[in-house]
Amino acid sequence: MVLSVNHQARYWGLAAVLFLLVLWLLGDTILPFLVGGAIAYFLDPLADRLQRAGLSRVMATTVISVAMLLVAVLLVLAVIPTLISQLTALIDQAPEIFRQLQSFLTERFPDLNDETSTIRQTLLSIGDTIKERGGELANTLLLSAYSVINAIVFMVVVPVVAFYLLLDWDKMVAKVDSWLPRDHAPTLRQLARDIDRVLAGFVRGQISVCLALGTFYSVALMAAGLQFGLIVGAIAGAITFIPYVGALIGGxxxxxxxxxxxxxxxxxxxxxxxxxxxGQFLEGNVITPRLVGGSVGLHPLWLLFALSAFGTLFGFVGMLVAVPVAAAIGVLMRFGLSQYTGSRLYRGKESIVLLEEDR
Known part of the structure; x- marks a missing residue:
């Protein structure tokens, strides 16, 4: 007996509530599994390609894991210490930069010498705040980052989770497929393919774009002699997934x-x-078209809303799942709209006329 629409909506709604409840109650606990799953999802196409080249799944997973380990070691030894040192130096020099800005402005705008000037008081306040709180802010950021994603997660749990998920990815997908309701399996498979297409196009593509642009900006700015080129390039690359924001802030x-x-x-x-x-020319005309392709149906405003909402409700874990959830909701909404525009509720009398003509 086929379940009614009301019963199906009740079951799917209950599943969504349980997902949000688990996310809220077990956020920090499931964090390494979410990160490991994201890594496995990102690397699964590479593993499939190595399999098609003749390697077994175990060998393909091992080759990828060793390569990623070498990249991680290179980052830890070569890039991350320089990044942290430049960030610390930038915060330490921020008060001096503001003092120079104040001198620059007062030389060209003598009215700012007035002690009661609002702009003068604002500049002094900003400089004093950064001087007092800059070091504390840097330490707080580092400590909070390590408290959320500590060294043990990165060094032990996440790589292990990612390795086993990548090893058994195709088996897990097949197992989940076997659990689908038989009456709705074709529709659910199509929706899953659409969600995967959106995620693959956006997440994998945008991560590649961020890495490419971050590397370009960092190397080019350091070659140009900018004192904090590495940290500026890293900031610009990290937020490139928001159109124009990375270039505007970094620039x-x-x-x-x-x-x-x-x-x-x-x-x-x-x-x-x-x-x-x-960098903007390369992003718009070369990098993004090649790595992301055309529109994947994930509007930046919808992405910003999802990041803000899930980040507020579930913290850092919520921000990790915001993009896949936003992609899934977007696909489901488009599917629902397509069903609605083909229904009698939308077409009204036209559908009755077409039905009579078919008869």
Missing amino acids: ALALGLALFQFWGDWFSIGLIAGIFAL
């Missing part, structure tokens, strides 16, 4: 630092601006 930060470091050397300042202009 503003880089140009601001370049003005203090290269004041009077307009060629160097123009070179910094040119790097971000070139």
Whole structure:
């Protein structure tokens, strides 16, 4: 006996509530499994490609794991210490930068010498706040990051989870497929393929874009002689998944630092601006079209809302699941709209006329 629509909606709604409840109650506990699952999902196409090249699943997973381990070791030894040192130096020098900004403005706008000037008081307040709180802020950020994703998670739990999930990924997908309700299995498979297409196009593509642009900005800015080029490039690359925001924030930060470091050397300042202009050209015309392709149906505003909502409700874990959940909801909404526009409720009398003509 086929279940009614009301009963089916009740069961699927209960499943969604249970998912959110588990996410809320076990957020920190399931964090390494979510991270490991995301890594396995990201690397599964590479494992499938190695299998088609003749390797077994075990050998393909081993090769990928060793390669990722070497990349992680390289990052820990070469990149991360420099990144942290530049971040610390930038925070330490922030008060001096604001003092130079104050001197620069007062020289060109003498009215700011007035002790009662609002802008003067604001600059002094910002400088004092950064001087007092800058080091504390850096320590808090580092400590909070380690408290959420500590060294044990990265060094032990996440790699183990990712390895076994990647090893058995195809078996798990087949097992889940065997659990689908037989009456709705074809529709659910199509919806799953659509969700996977959106995730593959956005998540895998955007991560690749962020890595490519972050590397380009960091290397180019350091080659141009910018003092904090690595940290600026890393910031710009990390938030590139939000259209134009990465370039705007990274460009503003880089140009601001370049003005203090290269004041009077307009060629160097123009070179910094040119790097971000070139980065935007490469992103829009080369990198994003090749790595992401066309529209994947995940609008930036919808993504921002999902990140904000899930981050507020479930913290860091919520931000991790925000993108796949947003992709799934988007696919389901488009499916629901397609069903609605083909129904008698939407077409009204037209559907009755077409039905009579078919008869």
